[in-house]
Amino acid sequence: MKVLVAVKRVVDANVNIRVKADATGVELSNVKMAMNPFDEIGVEEAVRLKESGTASEVVAVSAGSSACQETLRTALAMGADRAILVNTDMELQPLAVAKILKAIVDRENPKVILLGKQAIDDDSNATGQMLAALLGWSQGTHISKLLVTDNEVEITREIDGGLETLKLTPPSVLTTDLRLNEPRYASLPNIMKAKKKPIDEVIPEELGVDVTPRLTVLKVEEPPKRSAGVKVSSVKELVEKLRDEAGVI
Amino acid sequence: MTACSVPATVIDRIREIVGPGGYIDNSDDLAPYLEERRGRYFGAVPILVRPKTVNQVSNVVSVCAEAGTPIVPQGGNTGLMGGAVPHDTGSEILLSLTRLNCIRDIDPINNTITVEGGCVLSDVQSAAASVNRLFPLSLAAEGSCQIGGNLSTNAGGINVLRYGSARDLALGLEVVLPNGQVWDGLRRLRKDNTGYDLKQLFIGAEGTLGIITAAVLRLFPSPRETQTAFIAVQGIQEACDLLDQMQVRSNGMVDAFELISDTALDLVLTHMPQTANPLTNSHPWYVLTSLSASSQGQALKIALEETLSSAHELGNIHDAVVATSMEQGRALWRLRESIPEAERRDGASIKHDISVPISQIADFMAQAEASIQAEVARVRLVAFGHLGDGNIHFNLACPVGMDANKFLACGDDLNRVVNDIVSSFDGSISAEHGVGRSKRGEIRRHKSEIEMDIMERIKIAVDPNSLMNPGKVV
C-alpha cells in the first residue's frame, strides 16, 4: 500500500509575524521557515504506517518554489522514501494545490493521502476537503487516531463533547489534527540517508494544472492591539466599569 | 519592627525623600524581600526603599552615609549566593531599583541600549527586539532579574560562549557611590583608553562598591536562522573536539554548547512530566548545542550536519538529532533547563559552580569524580553546564538509600575536596553565581593574599565606612 503525504513550507510557528508596510501580506524575507506542523504530524503518521508494515512506500509531495526542497528533505529525514516537488513561483491557493495533488494522485495511485487539517500561514482548512471532492474519494478530516487495514480505514475525530469514530472505504483523503501523534526528531543517520533519496521535480504545466489564483487579497492587517488591564479596588467599582465603560451589563 | 537599630530620624528622612509608594515598612509586605529564594538566608530591615529617580537614590544614600546606616542593594532577588539578602540584625536598609526602570535610549546604528538599573532583563530583550536587535544576555531567571543585579553579579547564562557575560555587554555605567555622589560613566563608546576601566570595578562587585542606576549595553543583529541539535558524545574530550569543529565550520556561530550527563538527563526524565529522551538509546554524555545566524538560509544547517557527520564517522559521537522547527528546538532546551528543578524534586544535593580551562575539563572531571566517590561511596554525580565556557555545574546527589541530612552534613568536606581539585587546575570555585555570603570564607582559601589585599584596598578606597552591602564578597 502506497501512502502519499503533502507538506507545505510555512513561516516557523514560533516566529513573530510582521505585516508588510503596504498591507499586501506578511513579511517573508529573511524569516525562519519550517514544515507546517500539521504536515509534520502527517509525515510521522505515514512513517509509522510504514514501520508497522501497513504501508509499503511513503511519498512526500510539496508544491511551491525550489526552497520547498528543504521541507521535502525534512520529510525524507523523518522516513519518507522519496519526494516530489511541484515547482512553481506562483502564489498557490487551496484549490490550485488540491488540483496539483489530484494530478499527483492520478500518477502515483496511493491508497491514502495524508494532509494537515490546515496550514498555519493562511489557516484555510480547505485543501483536503477540495481534494476529496475532486478525486471523489472518502474523506476523514481532523483525525486524532488512525487504523488502516487492507480494505478499511478507521478514524477518530475530536468533536464538541466527545470523540467521533468513523469507518471509511479507501482510497481516502485524511487530514491530521494536533493530537494524532508526536512527530519524531530527524536523527543524524536518517538526515544522511535522506540526502541520497530522490526528489523528482515537475511543473504544474506538465501536470496540466492551471494554478492561476482565483481569490484576490484586498488587505492584510494586524489585529488591534490589546490594551493593558486595570486593577479595580472593589466589586462596586468593577460593576460600575462593566456597566458604564464596557457597556456589557 | 520593634528592635531596630536604624535611627528613626533616618527612616523619616528616607520616607520624606521618596514619598508615599516609595517604600515598604510593614513586616507582611517586607517578608518576600528578606528571604533568599532557596530559603538559605533570612534577614531583617525596618524599611525597603524604592526610589523612582537617580536623584532620590543619591539622596537616600547620602542620608545613610551621614548616619552610618548600611545599605543592601536588591534587584530581582534571584541571586543564588545570598548577596541581596540583608543580615538579621535589623541595622541595614534594603534599596530596590524596581521603580527605576526606564529605557532611556535605543540607538540601532550605534548598537546600544541605555537602560535604568531596575529594568527587568526580559523587558530589555524585548525593547532590543522591537528595533530588530538582540540583547544576548539570557538566563532562566530573565523574567525577574534586573539589569542592576545582572551587572552586579556579572551574570552569565546560555549565550556566554558567543557574546560574553554581562561584563562584556556593558559599555558604560551610572553609579551612586557610597557617599551619595553620582558617577556618570554612561559613555556609549567601544573604544576609550583613558585610564582605569572603572565600570569593570562595579560589575561583579555584588553591590559592595555602589549602586548601579543605569547602564549602556551592547546590541547585536537579531538571529533569523537557528539550528539546535542534541548529541550523544563518546566522552568529554570528544565533546570539546566537536565544539572546536563546530566553531570552525560555522564561522563561530555557536551560541551555546551545553554538556548533560546521563544522570542529569535521567533525573529530568524521572521527575519532569512530558519529557522523553530524544535519542533511541541512552549514552553516558550528551551535548545540546544551538547555532544562529542573522540571515536566513541553508548555510548553518549544512555546517551543523557536516560537522556531525564527520564526527560520527570518526566515532566521536554515537547519535544525534537535529530540531526541524523552533518548537522542537525549544523542547530540546526544556530538557536542559529543567535539570535544576529535577534535582530539587529528586532530593538533597550539594552543588558546585566551577570553571576550568576547556582543554582541562575531561581531566578535571575524571579526577574530581574519583575523589568524591572516595569521600562518599555511591554519591551520584549530576554534572551538566556550559561546556563551551569551561563552566560545569558539578552537583552531587544523595546516594540512593542514604539519609539526606547525613549526606548534607558531608557538604563542607565535599566542597573542599572539589574546590581543591578546581584550584589545582587553576580554575574558579564560583564561575557564574558569585560570592555573596555563601562563598565569602571559601574564596580566601583559593585566591592569593595579593588578590585579596587588592580587593580589600579597593573596597576601602571606594567605601571607606563599609556601608555598601557589608559582609558580602570581601
Ligand SMILES: Cc1cc2nc3c(=O)[nH]c(=O)nc-3n(C[C@H](O)[C@H](O)[C@H](O)COP(=O)(O)OP(=O)(O)OC[C@H]3O[C@@H](n4cnc5c(N)ncnc54)[C@H](O)[C@@H]3O)c2cc1C
Ligand atoms: C532560575 C535561575 C536561573 C539562574 N541562571 C543563572 C545563569 O544562568 N547565570 C548566572 O550568572 N546566574 C544565574 N542565576 C543567578 C541570578 O539570577 C543572576 O545572578 C542575576 O543576575 C541576579 O539578578 P537580580 O536582579 O535578581 O539580583 P539580586 O539577586 O537582587 O542581587 C544580586 C547581587 O547584586 C546586588 N545588586 C542588585 N542590584 C544592584 C544594583 N542596582 N546595584 C548594585 N548592586 C546590586 C545585590 O546586592 C546582590 O549582591 C539564576 C538564578 C535563578 C533563580
